Amino acid sequence: MFGLVAQTLVNGINVGAMYGLIAVGLSLTFGVMKILNVAHGEFLMVGGYIAFWLFTLIGLDPFLCLPFVGVILFVLGALSYKLLFSGLAKFHEEAKVKNSLLVAFGLFLIFPQIARVLWTSDERAITPAYSGESFAILGIRVGYVPLAGLLVAVVIIFGLHLFLTKTYFGKSVRGTTENWKAAKLMGINVERTYLITFAVGAALAGIAGILVGMMQTVTPDMGMPWTLKALIVLVLAGIGSVGGAFFAGLILGIVEAVSAIFIGPYTMALGLVIFLLILMFRPQGLFGKE
Amino acid sequence: MAVDWKKILPIVGILIFLIFVPLVTSRTDVLTWFFLTLLYIALSQSWNIIGGFAGQVNLGHAAFFGAGALTARYIWLHFGLPFPLALLGGAVAATLFAMLIGLPAFRLKGIYFVIGTLVLAEILRLVFYTILPEADVMPMKLLGTYSLNPRYYLSLLFAVLSVAAVYWVSRSRLGMGLLAVREDEEAAEASGVNTQKHKLVAFLISTFMAGLTGGIYAYYGAAFRPGGLFEPVWTFDAVIIVFVGGVGTIIGPIIGSVFFVLLKQFLSLYLPGGMHVAVFGVLFIIVVLFLPEGLVELITKVRHRLLGESSQIVS
Amino acid sequence: MLEVNNIDVYHGDIQALWNISLRVDEEELVSLIGANGAGKSTIVETISGLNTPASGKVVFNGVRLDKEPAHKVVAMGVCLIPEERGIFPGMSVMENLELGAFTPQSRRVRQETFEFVYKLFPVLQARKKQAAGTLSGGEQQMLAIGRALMGKPKLLMCDEPSLGLAPIVVKSIFEVIRQIKTSGVSLLLVEQNVRAALGLAKRAYIIENGRVAGHGDAGSLLDDERVKGAYLGTN
Numbered sequence: 001m002f003g004l005v006a007q008t009l010v011n012g013i014n015v016g017a018m019y020g021l022i023a024v025g026l027s028l029t030f031g032v033m034k035i036l037n038v039a040h041g042e043f044l045m046v047g048g049y050i051a052f053w054l055f056t057l058i059g060l061d062p063f064l065c066l067p068f069v070g071v072i073l074f075v076l077g078a079l080s081y082k083l084l085f086s087g088l089a090k091f092h093e094e095a096k097v098k099n100s101l102l103v104a105f106g107l108f109l110i111f112p113q114i115a116r117v118l119w120t121s122d123e124r125a126i127t128p129a130y131s132g133e134s135f136a137i138l139g140i141r142v143g144y145v146p147l148a149g150l151l152v153a154v155v156i157i158f159g160l161h162l163f164l165t166k167t168y169f170g171k172s173v174r175g176t177t178e179n180w181k182a183a184k185l186m187g188i189n190v191e192r193t194y195l196i197t198f199a200v201g202a203a204l205a206g207i208a209g210i211l212v213g214m215m216q217t218v219t220p221d222m223g224m225p226w227t228l229k230a231l232i233v234l235v236l237a238g239i240g241s242v243g244g245a246f247f248a249g250l251i252l253g254i255v256e257a258v259s260a261i262f263i264g265p266y267t268m269a270l271g272l273v274i275f276l277l278i279l280m281f282r283p284q285g286l287f288g289k290e
Numbered sequence: 291m292a293v294d295w296k297k298i299l300p301i302v303g304i305l306i307f308l309i310f311v312p313l314v315t316s317r318t319d320v321l322t323w324f325f326l327t328l329l330y331i332a333l334s335q336s337w338n339i340i341g342g343f344a345g346q347v348n349l350g351h352a353a354f355f356g357a358g359a360l361t362a363r364y365i366w367l368h369f370g371l372p373f374p375l376a377l378l379g380g381a382v383a384a385t386l387f388a389m390l391i392g393l394p395a396f397r398l399k400g401i402y403f404v405i406g407t408l409v410l411a412e413i414l415r416l417v418f419y420t421i422l423p424e425a426d427v428m429p430m431k432l433l434g435t436y437s438l439n440p441r442y443y444l445s446l447l448f449a450v451l452s453v454a455a456v457y458w459v460s461r462s463r464l465g466m467g468l469l470a471v472r473e474d475e476e477a478a479e480a481s482g483v484n485t486q487k488h489k490l491v492a493f494l495i496s497t498f499m500a501g502l503t504g505g506i507y508a509y510y511g512a513a514f515r516p517g518g519l520f521e522p523v524w525t526f527d528a529v530i531i532v533f534v535g536g537v538g539t540i541i542g543p544i545i546g547s548v549f550f551v552l553l554k555q556f557l558s559l560y561l562p563g564g565m566h567v568a569v570f571g572v573l574f575i576i577v578v579l580f581l582p583e584g585l586v587e588l589i590t591k592v593r594h595r596l597l598g599e600s601s602q603i604v605s
Numbered sequence: 606m607l608e609v610n611n612i613d614v615y616h617g618d619i620q621a622l623w624n625i626s627l628r629v630d631e632e633e634l635v636s637l638i639g640a641n642g643a644g645k646s647t648i649v650e651t652i653s654g655l656n657t658p659a660s661g662k663v664v665f666n667g668v669r670l671d672k673e674p675a676h677k678v679v680a681m682g683v684c685l686i687p688e689e690r691g692i693f694p695g696m697s698v699m700e701n702l703e704l705g706a707f708t709p710q711s712r713r714v715r716q717e718t719f720e721f722v723y724k725l726f727p728v729l730q731a732r733k734k735q736a737a738g739t740l741s742g743g744e745q746q747m748l749a750i751g752r753a754l755m756g757k758p759k760l761l762m763c764d765e766p767s768l769g770l771a772p773i774v775v776k777s778i779f780e781v782i783r784q785i786k787t788s789g790v791s792l793l794l795v796e797q798n799v800r801a802a803l804g805l806a807k808r809a810y811i812i813e814n815g816r817v818a819g820h821g822d823a824g825s826l827l828d829d830e831r832v833k834g835a836y837l838g839t840n
Contacts, residue, residue, distance in 0.1 A: 036401050036405065038405075084575060084579070087579050088579070092617075094400065097400065097401060098347070098400060098401065099578050099579075101347075101401050102347070102533075102574070102578045103575055103578055103579065105529075105574070106571045106572070106574040106575035106578065107571070107575070109526065109530065109567050109568060109570065109571030109574065110567075110568045110571035110572060112564075113562075113564045113565050113567055113568035113571075114568065116562050116564060117561065117562055117565070120562075121562075168703070168707070168712070171696070171700055171703060171704055172704060172707060174693070174695070174696060174700075175693045175696065175700075175704045178693040178694060178695055178696065179691050179692075179693060181655065181687065181691060182687065182691030182692070182693065183704075184655065184674075184675035184676055184679075185653060185655075185675060185679065185685050185687065185691060186676075186679065186704050186705055186707045186756065187676045187679035187680055187707045187708040187711075187756060188676055188704070189674075189676045190676070191674075224522070228408075228409065228412065231405060231409075240695065265420045266416070266417070266420060268416055269413050269416040269417055272412055272413045272416070273413060275409055276406060276409055276410065279398065279402060279405075279406055280394060280397065280398070280406075
């Protein structure tokens with residue numbers, strides 16, 4: 001009995017780490033600039049495919065791909081923001097929020113088709129030699145890849161937390177989140193802050209994509225389901241806390257793992273139902289402040 | 291009511307042409323092409339009412355299309371009732387479902403409404419894929435006597451009715467109120483417009499039409515998995531057609547639908563299927579950023595430039 | 606030092622300011638007085654770079670401000686404390702002050718400025734780890750002023766510092782403003798409390814319906830019949 005519960009927890013945390021990572025990126029973007037990037041999952045997909053390419057074409061270990069994917073997705077995110085979203089500055093507040101969602105929707109339409117042309121609809125997996133290996137602790141199976149993935153996620157989130165609380169630029173990001181007008185009056189270049197935040201969000205998604213590519217598969221249409229996952233985590237966590245988003249991701253992973261035992265195929269739907277309920281009755285989430 | 295023959299004549303001409311198409315050709319690819327275009331016109335006009343006129347970007351439209359389609363299919367094929375009844379039953383089911391979720395749904399404002407509707411449709415899709423995993427196939431007897439013509443005329447009828455419905459809404463008090471809500475919901479509320487009621491009525495009309503369209507598809511499709519009726523593509527296709535064509539206009543979705551199906555046909559010859567969506571995605575972004583009234587606006591501007599008139603947009 | 610020359614400002618399609626001209630000289634405290642909605646906030650927001658004038662220009666120490674984005678205006682030494690104070694409620698008092706010294710030149714000397722600000726507002730030092738949102742109204746106003754001072758401004762613009770504060774707190778705020786002026790910073794003070802504003806200022810401009818309706822020495826304005834009738838009430 002203990003074995004089953006513990007194994008389920010471990011499995012849940014493995015997946016939850018990825019959920020947390022992708023949710024943090026979306027939380028940043030939405031918190032700082034109020035853009036709900038429904039194409040966020042597309043950046044995850046691109047990251048997964050790039051790692052796949054690097055792995056299959058030049059044999060680069062996926063964990064070593066991390067910095068490359070991070071940089072490429074950072075650039076891609078910055079370009080997307082510069083070309084598309086900054087053009088929205090001319091609209092007033094409410095229209096800006098709605099139109100940025102629509103622009104992101106446009107990206108969501110485009111990315112999967114390009115991926116289909118480049119990589120076909122076949123499922124791709126990133127499978128280095130140590131892929132399936134695991135070790136046992138107290139009768140629980142712990143895979144090397146998920147464990148490393150969890151460590152990567154924790155390190156990145158912690159690094160991000162330090163960045164936001166200890167560096168000047170990080171603090172200016174938090175200030176911009178709370179009040180962008182006042183931030184401008186402090187001499188903070190808010191437009192540049194938006195650009196960098198969006199790019200970082202994309203980079204985080206891309207890195208999560210590598211982990212997904214190793215633990216699951218990469219397909220052209222995987223973007224939207226992962227965006228939805230990120231949204232569920234966000235609504236659980238509320239905006240404003242990087243650590244909160246990560247923990248909410250872990251919680252979602254565990255909840256899914258547990259409910260998979262009882263309601264099997266309805267697990268995904270359950271997450272979405274939870275999302276709707278929280279959205280209606282407690283929009284600030286479990287950790288958020290209102 | 292003064293009759294503007296310059297406007298009526300081309301419309302009558304097109305209608306006569308469309309009525310004669312199945313009498314002139316029996317090629318299934320041509321008829322299917324027309325059928326799909328007309329179906330898309332009906333579907334996109336139904337979304338146009340809630341998304342275009344009321345300005346509520348409902349990303350869960352597929353839920354109502356699917357509800358109408360699945361209900362109609364079951365009433366017709368599994369309970370053996372005549373199809374017209376099934377069609378009506380499907381539309382009613384879709385509308386009832388809309389009434390059920392309409393009030394709670396509209397408590398969500400702005401982007402929360404957008405995401406909420408998307409998630410709702412997604413839940414339905416997953417649930418139906420799980421509880422009805424088998425494909426729903428037309429019985430052999432029906433397949434043997436299957437003719438595309440009644441489907442064609444049915445979709446033609448509904449395409450025309452949907453355009454008429456949108457025309458009627460745009461000219462009515464409801465339409466005025468909806469436009470006020472779309473421009474600035476708070477201001478509309480402050481000036482006495484019952485925004486909740488307006489949104490709800492638009493929603494019910496929109497979902498009723500979507501349910502009918504779904505029923506037509508149920509009549510047309512030989513075999514499909516029920517979950518597939520709730521695929522987000524039914525929503526997204528309608529959304530991009532309306533936006534690119536001209537959101538909140540009457541002709542916009544018509545132009546958009548024709549362009550959409552044509553582009554799909556054309557591109558599928560050279561590129562993997564789905565590229566038309568990418569093209570529309572690019573156009574969609576251009577419309578959001580620069581051309582809010584879509585192709586209608588573009589055509590009007592070009593026409594005025596060619597005719598040397600001032601560029602006043604008359605929508 | 607600061608010259609605003611004939612600016613027209615629009616909010617979207619609606620004109621808010623007509624042909625506004627004003628001037629603030631070195632180490633002067635100039636006040637903008639006028640009724641609610643007259644356009645005083647719009648003026649200081651335009652100077653600070655949050656709005657761009659449709660015509661006219663804003664010049665500070667010979668440099669044109671009106672085409673610059675807000676963050677560059679701050680770097681040139683013009684700081685605005687907005688009407689809503691604009692503090693960051695979720696961040697600590699200290700973090701708020703730190704962000705006030707965001708520009709490179711002010712960041713360099715921030716330790717020094719911290720000491721100055723803490724001396725001016727000891728309560729901020731006492732509460733420096735507290736979340737800014739938990740401070741009282743008066744303390745938040747002090748934080749807003751302190752934060753603006755962290756930017757080492759040459760010209761400080763205050764929009765309604767007394768708004769929503771108890772009279773005794775207002776008195777201490779105005780005392781602080783006087784001290785700031787003594788330290789060599791020029792001030793442009795927007796105030797609805799006309800008596801207090803004219804008591805502090807050397808000169809003042811009367812803003813009515815988006816236009817400059819009058820200006821002059823604070824002393825003579827206090828005696829002006831029109832001003833007395835419109836803004837000072839019977840006293």
